[in-house]
């Protein structure tokens with residue numbers, strides 16, 4: 228290779244070099260020489276950032292933690308639907324990583340993980356590699372664009388957003404709604420479960436309806452759901468739709484979108500062709516690519532099976548998987564990702580001290596859904612490890628709100644502020 | 653999962669003094685942080701659990717479990733924990749400082 232250093236960094240940063248010439252990865256330098264016990268974490272979302280913080284806190288800073296994240300800021304999916312509805316701004320859901328370094332001594336590297344060698348226990352970034360004793364992979368989800376004809380990352384970024392990773396697509400969808408004429412049709416297509424955040428799509432329908440009701444009251448929200456029914460808080464969502472947005476939201480079950488046409492703004496299901504003014508097509512999803520790099524994707528070629536005492540991969544030693552990427556009867560939520568992150572942090576500390584992890588982990592989850600600018604409702608559950616089933620199962624308790632309310636709208640806000648702080652500060 | 657002992661030994665690090673903490677209690681208490689803040693130090697809106705009187709904590713949790721205190725969500729959480737676990741959390745939270 229005869230690239231000069233600047234050229235190398237430029238190409239490497241574009242992410243294409245390493246795939247084209249994998250051997251480069253191994254001539255790259257070791258970044259941050261490993262001196263003591265170390266955990267490298269891929270992805271600083273809800274799961275990864277929480278795991279980093281708690282590993283430092285609970286090991287009394289005895290374990291070195293390196294957190295690799297491609298994005299310079301943390302943009303929260305929770306509450307991102309209210310940005311689309313107009314009651315919050317992008318700034319409200321954008322948070323900084325600084326405190327993880329300052330307060331907890333987490334070493335944050337901004338960059339893309341492009342290769343993982345689980346035999347050598349190394350993680351490659353474009354500019355070099357890191358050694359690890361244990362690896363935590365928390366990559367969230369990737370969208371499976373190839374499952375929908377006519378859709379691609381580029382078309383999603385520019386014309387048919389999914390906005391299922393909070394960021395530029397969230398802002399784009401909001402702009403498209405603002406540009407839509409009164410009387411227009413907004414189409415939301417929901418993939419078959421499992422997908423990230425079961426109530427998320429129905430909350431989004433509420434938020435779009437909220438905006439339209441107050442600004443473009445002749446418009447319609449059309450939901451094409453690949454599932455046979457509303458997958459979460461059905462009664463509560465139906466009551467919100469009927470009471471707050473009567474006649475505005477049309478719901479069609481068993482309607483899987485298989486094809487889109489960006490030019491004619493249409494979507495196709497097995498039964499019909501639908502035209503709309505704003506298309507919000509959420510494709511099926513799978514574990515983020517970093518899980519493949521770690522060789523840990525072993526369920527339906529989409530998700531990762533783990534040991535629920537430590538979240539260690541069932542197929543890769545010293546590799547822990549947390550968050551949406553995990554195959555489990557657990558909701559794929561930010562709240563759950565943080566819960567898994569803590570079980571994992573505690574387990575890693577035990578394992579690195581030659582002891583066994585807690586045999587009876589307990590986690591809980593709550594998903595609030597904002598049905599307007601002020602009102603919310605929730606679903607809550609506690610889950611415990613079941614030895615016979617080797618799975619996390621619902622404990623006693625659990626349930627949903629009696630009704631959406633302003634009181635719970637406030638609690639949803641408190642939840643968001645506290646979880647953002649628990650993850651990042 | 654039993655890992656190779658040779659590697660494990662290389663990873664051992666000195667146990668900090670705070671190894672005295674009841675780690676089970678700490679883990680259980682951490683499941684409340686999404687709404688009540690890290691170590692119960694709520695950053696706003698919800699109750700600060702850090703430094704809460706042990707008996708009062710147990711009384712509240714018991715009244716959530718029984719349904720005696722009408723609430724939006726806490727009954728659904730409290731019922732998922734055993735009395736022993738609630739006792740452990742009560743001890744843990746009562747020994748946390750109320751925050752910066």
Ligand SMILES: Cc1cc2nc3c(=O)[nH]c(=O)nc-3n(C[C@H](O)[C@H](O)[C@H](O)COP(=O)(O)OP(=O)(O)OC[C@H]3O[C@@H](n4cnc5c(N)ncnc54)[C@H](O)[C@@H]3O)c2cc1C
Pocket residue numbers: 269270271272273274275295296297298303304305306307308338339340341365366367368390391392393423424427431515516517549550551552559560561562563564593594595596
């Ligand atoms: C519209 C919407 C609303 C939602 N509302 C809620 C809610 O109210 N409550 C709730 O609990 N959950 C909610 N969720 C779900 C929640 O956002 C996810 O479950 C949560 O983000 C999962 O956490 P994670 O750590 O697995 O993934 P993420 O939070 O997505 O984090 C993964 C991180 O890894 C990084 N990454 C991936 N690959 C690499 C790589 N190769 N190199 C470097 N970095 C990499 C990504 O940039 C990302 O920052 C919602 C989701 C959506 C879409």
